[in-house]
Amino acid sequence: MYRIVKKRSSERKDSQLVELAGRCWLISQLLQAGLEVARPERDRGIDLIAYLDLDETARDFIACPIQVKAASKTAFSVDPKYSRFPRMLIVYVWELDNPAQTAAYALTYAEALAIAGGDEVD
Numbered sequence: 559m560y561r562i563v564k565k566r567s568s569e570r571k572d573s574q575l576v577e578l579a580g581r582c583w584l585i586s587q588l589l590q591a592g593l594e595v596a597r598p599e600r601d602r603g604i605d606l607i608a609y610l611d612l613d614e615t616a617r618d619f620i621a622c623p624i625q626v627k628a629a630s631k632t633a634f635s636v637d638p639k640y641s642r643f644p645r646m647l648i649v650y651v652w653e654l655d656n657p658a659q660t661a662a663y664a665l666t667y668a669e670a671l672a673i674a675g676g677d678e679v680d
Contacts, residue, residue: 608622649665
């Protein structure tokens, strides 16, 4: 696993609550952007599926699997287990402790790995 972590506080947050907050924030953003969102019933590496089903310009069902990585401040990690989903986006939701600063960054596994100092992006 590749991990770059930047913590600005010694305070330890409940990781499940942070993950829930990040997932809910991201769902809200996706819905506001006009996408639909589904949550898989089982955790097999995919947290959400964003999709278009009735878009007149696409005229097709389009879906994208998403792995959510949420952090109270900022944190970056890449787990090799996500390499098995080449079309999945790993969405890093940062600064959940500061709603005015909360932001999301969506990367493919290859892009995240390149940032972490692993293989180059094709």
